[in-house]
Amino acid sequence: MINMNLYSRGDRAFVILNMVLIGLFALSALYPFIYIASLSLSSGFEARAGNVILTPVGFTLEAYERVLSERMFWISYRNTFIYTIGGTLMSLAFLIPGAYALSRTQLFGRRFWNFMVAFTMWFNAGLIPFFLNMRDLGLLDSYFGIMIGFAVNGFNLILLRNFFEAIPKSFEEAARMDGANEFQVLWKVFVPLSKPAIATVALFCIVSRWNGFFWAMVLLQDEEKIPLQVYLRHVILELSDDEEFASTLLTSTYSFETVSAAIIVCSIIPIIIIYPFLQKYFTKGIMLGGVKE
Amino acid sequence: MSIDPEISGARTEELVIEAREAQRDRKAGRIQRVGDHLRREWQIYLLLLPTIIWLLLFLYKPMYGLQIAFKDYSVFRGIADSPWIGFEHFETLFNNDQFIRAIRNTLIISVYSLIIGFPVPILLALMFNEVLNQGFKKATQTIVYLPHFISSVIIAGIVITAYSPSAGIVNTVIGWFGFDPVYFLTRPEWFRPIFIGTGIWQEAGFQSIVYLAAIAGVSPTLYESAVVDGASRWQMMWKITIPSILPTIIIMLIIRIGNILEVSFEMIILLYQPATYATADVVNTFIYRQGIQGGQYDLAAAAGLFNAVVAFVLVITANTISKRYSRTSLW
Numbered sequence: 001m002i003n004m005n006l007y008s009r010g011d012r013a014f015v016i017l018n019m020v021l022i023g024l025f026a027l028s029a030l031y032p033f034i035y036i037a038s039l040s041l042s043s044g045f046e047a048r049a050g051n052v053i054l055t056p057v058g059f060t061l062e063a064y065e066r067v068l069s070e071r072m073f074w075i076s077y078r079n080t081f082i083y084t085i086g087g088t089l090m091s092l093a094f095l096i097p098g099a100y101a102l103s104r105t106q107l108f109g110r111r112f113w114n115f116m117v118a119f120t121m122w123f124n125a126g127l128i129p130f131f132l133n134m135r136d137l138g139l140l141d142s143y144f145g146i147m148i149g150f151a152v153n154g155f156n157l158i159l160l161r162n163f164f165e166a167i168p169k170s171f172e173e174a175a176r177m178d179g180a181n182e183f184q185v186l187w188k189v190f191v192p193l194s195k196p197a198i199a200t201v202a203l204f205c206i207v208s209r210w211n212g213f214f215w216a217m218v219l220l221q222d223e224e225k226i227p228l229q230v231y232l233r234h235v236i237l238e239l240s241d242d243e244e245f246a247s248t249l250l251t252s253t254y255s256f257e258t259v260s261a262a263i264i265v266c267s268i269i270p271i272i273i274i275y276p277f278l279q280k281y282f283t284k285g286i287m288l289g290g291v292k293e
Numbered sequence: 294m295s296i297d298p299e300i301s302g303a304r305t306e307e308l309v310i311e312a313r314e315a316q317r318d319r320k321a322g323r324i325q326r327v328g329d330h331l332r333r334e335w336q337i338y339l340l341l342l343p344t345i346i347w348l349l350l351f352l353y354k355p356m357y358g359l360q361i362a363f364k365d366y367s368v369f370r371g372i373a374d375s376p377w378i379g380f381e382h383f384e385t386l387f388n389n390d391q392f393i394r395a396i397r398n399t400l401i402i403s404v405y406s407l408i409i410g411f412p413v414p415i416l417l418a419l420m421f422n423e424v425l426n427q428g429f430k431k432a433t434q435t436i437v438y439l440p441h442f443i444s445s446v447i448i449a450g451i452v453i454t455a456y457s458p459s460a461g462i463v464n465t466v467i468g469w470f471g472f473d474p475v476y477f478l479t480r481p482e483w484f485r486p487i488f489i490g491t492g493i494w495q496e497a498g499f500q501s502i503v504y505l506a507a508i509a510g511v512s513p514t515l516y517e518s519a520v521v522d523g524a525s526r527w528q529m530m531w532k533i534t535i536p537s538i539l540p541t542i543i544i545m546l547i548i549r550i551g552n553i554l555e556v557s558f559e560m561i562i563l564l565y566q567p568a569t570y571a572t573a574d575v576v577n578t579f580i581y582r583q584g585i586q587g588g589q590y591d592l593a594a595a596a597g598l599f600n601a602v603v604a605f606v607l608v609i610t611a612n613t614i615s616k617r618y619s620r621t622s623l624w
Contacts, residue, residue, distance in 0.1 A: 011526040018423045025417065026433040029440055029498060032451045035462055039454065050465035098344030101337045108330060113341065116348060123605045125355035126597030127577065128584040132372070133355045152347045182336035211444030214559045218585055229446045233563065236450040257460045264450050271442050278442055279435060283502055 033268070040064065040262040044255030063258035067266060075224060076231035077266075079143075080210060083227050087147040088205040094152050095201060099160035100186045114161075121154040134219060141222050150208075150215065156201045159285065163197035164190055200285040203278055210271065228267050236260050362595035375591075382595035391570075392596060395579040398572060403553045406489050411549060413497040415542060418504030419530060437498025449563035452491055453478065478564065481572040488564060488573070492557065507541040508534060544615050551611025554604045576600050 034054065039047055043058030051057045067073055101107060102114055139145025172180075172189045180188065191198065213229035220226050239256060254262075271278075331338070357372075362382055364375040386392045417437070424430040440448070455461050456477040464474040477483045515533050524532070558577035565573035576596060584593025 014526055015423060015425065018420050019426075019429065022417075022420050022424060022429075022433050025498075026436040029437045029494065032455065033439075036451055036454065039460075047460050050460050050462075050468065052460075053462065053465070094344050094347055097340035101341035101344075104337050106330075106334055107337055107341070108327075108334075113345070116345070120348060120352045122608050123356075124601060125352070125359050126594065126601050127580050128590050128594040128597055129355035129358035129361070130351075131585060132358055132361075132590060133351070136372075137350070148347075149351060152344055152351070157344070182334075182340065186340070207442055211442075211446075213444065213446050214562070229444055232446045232450065236446070236453060237563065255460070257454055257457065260450055260454060264447050267447060268443065275439070275442065279438055282438075282499075 036261045036264050040258055040265050042258060043253045044258050045253065047255050047257045047261075058253075060253055062252065063254040063262040064266075066252070066254050066259055067262045072223070072231055073263070073266075076226050076228045079225060080228040082143060083146055083212075083216075084206055084209040086143070087150065087209045088202055090147050090151045091153075091156070091205045092198070092202060095157055095160055096191065096198065097186065098152070099157050100164055100182075100190060102157070102161045103164035117154050117157055131218060140219055141225065143225060145219060146216060149219070150212070156204055160194070160197055160201055163194050167193055196281070196284060199277070200281040203274075203281050204285060206274070207271070207278065232263055232267055235263055359594060359598055361591045362598045364591060366591035366594075368590075382592050383599065385592060386596055386599070391574065392576075392579060394571070395574050395576045395596075399554060399556055399575040399577075402485060402489065402556050402575060405485065406492055406556075407549055407553065409489060410493045410497065411546065413493055414500035415504050415538075417497060417501040418508060418538075419534060421501065421505060422508050422534065423526060423530070434498075437501070439498075440495040441499035443495070445557065445560045445563060448491060448495055449560060452487065452564060456487065479566065479568045481569050484565065484569045484573045488561065491560070503545060504538055504541060507538040511537040540618075543618060547611045547615045547618070551608040552604075553607060554600060 035052070038054060038056045039052050040063050041056035041059055041061070042052045043060045044063070046052060046057040102110065102117070104110075107113065134140060134145060134149055137145075139149060167190060171193060172185050175185050175189050211229065213227070213233060216227050217230050217233065220230070239259075361372055361375065363377055363379060364372075365378045365381075366372070366375045421430060421434065424433075456463050458464055458474045458476040463477065467474065475483070477487060511534060515537075516529055519529050519533060554576070556575045556577065558575055558581070561573055561575060561578050562581060565578065577600070580593045580596050580600075583589045583596070587593075
């Protein structure tokens with residue numbers, strides 16, 4: 001934006017100081033991840049002694065061997081994939097048609113329906129009534145309950161509706177001339193034109209599904225159904241008090257810290273893999289969602 | 294001359310009938326029109342239907358369930374048949390030291406987060422804007438957005454590991470200076486600094502995106518003429534950039550104040566323990582413990598209702614103010 005040569009010599013110190021400060025901030029954002037990765041690759045003895053600062057000390061993969069040999073790790077990992085993929089598809093199945101209908105000017109009571117969506121963003125019955133409702137609907141301890149219970153979200157619905165509203169009428173006119181009905185107009189005109197917005201919403205759903213733990217912890221009792229985050233919480237918060245686990249530590253080179261770190265690394269990897277997309281579309285999503293309703 | 298009452302009566306009756314018929318016709322016309330509209334546009338309503346049913350079933354039905362805040366709720370009687378008890382739960386709550394403490398903690402944590410955390414993303418955006426090396430800018434932005442995408446369980450795991458008294462990096466560093474290790478997460482006085490600091494660390498980078506977008510919208514000609522006038526980078530930042538993004542800053546501030554009761558309690562549930570309840574327990578964690586863990590659904594629902602009503606008033610007020618201040622409304 002600003003040309004290098006517009007740039008006076010006296011500003012150089014300012015620019016360098018600025019870069020140093022930003023660099024430090026970025027390092028502080030990155031360091032905890034490096035620390036955890038190094039911890040996961042270090043021996044339990046060195047980890048306990050506090051010798052791990054930046055790079056692995058006493059390199060070993062035993063913590064990973066321990067994690068990857070846990071049956072619950074694989075079960076919860078599989079469950080997270082089920083919740084993430086199933087939940088995201090379910091969200092899109094509600095959000096795309098709903099947002100399309102809300103964007104149509106001929107929809108009777110359009111203001112009312114839109115208010116009905118927006119109101120849920122301002123007022124929320126709270127944890128207890130939501131929990132009791134899920135219980136009364138028979139959705140405790142169910143894969144389906146977790147997927148459907150969080151399918152629609154006002155913010156995503158409005159984001160998508162705004163995008164649909166901005167598509168010029170001329171795009172659908174040709175399809176209408178050919179006698180296309182609403183389903184065909186949505187599927188053949190709006191969806192292809194809205195790929196970036198749909199990708200943004202899908203990524204919002206994927207991240208919140210992948211990271212979600214609170215409701216999974218509250219709604220699921222059956223261990224076979226818990227997602228990775230709930231398992232992770234169990235390991236990090238409760239394993240340190242687990243005597244059986246503590247006794248296995250005596251004869252091994254991993255420690256509670258290195259095992260926790262290894263599980264953390266395993267659960268971050270998928271996020272890192274899709275991170276380039278996340279960064280691109282989330283920035284867009286913030287701009288699209290900036291003006292609500 | 295007298296008017297024959299019978300004739301007059303018949304007249305009136307006739308008029309009434311006529312009027313009724315006309316009304317019926319209009320009504321029929323309206324029904325007909327609605328019918329035609331539905332026949333023509335039924336597909337749109339079919340597309341809308343699942344979303345509306347979902348909203349009613351998962352968000353509006355719990356609002357109906359909120360009535361247990363005024364009832365002596367029993368699981369066996371159900372929501373509708375439990376007896377009404379008026380404001381008893383609210384009286385219990387406001388005589389409960391733990392609830393009062395939770396309200397106080399919520400406010401303290403939010404206000405500190407706001408005061409300390411609000412300027413950080415603005416500062417970051419201004420600093421990013423001054424970076425001319427695009428490669429450096431992209432790389433550092435990529436890094437500072439990352440923590441936003443990491444789950445609260447993992448962040449809590451990192452915090453617990455880093456502050457651990459035996460192996461944590463924080464205590465290792467403290468040890469270098471000859472101090473004894475501190476078991477930070479069991480100390481009430483350390484909970485808020487750690488929690489607020491973690492929140493800023495996780496979100497500041499990502500929140501800077503909004504301000505970067507606002508800065509990108511500033512007209513380059515302003516800077517060009519400032520350069521002609523011999524302004525320094527520092528002067529341009531204070532005289533052009535900051536005044537230009539001030540409306541964005543104020544809107545974000547209003548939104549934050551509107552959401553002041555929204556403390557990320559998921560993170561608190563992961564980090565607090567009985568030893569730190571004194572400074573860490575907020576309204577939502579109180580609700581979680583009393584309701585979901587303790588089974589006192591009615592009392593916890595009353596606490597939730599209080600929280601939701603105050604939050605609603607705050608959000609609406611904030612929205613009204615921002616609508617008046619900035620012509621582009623938030624919703």
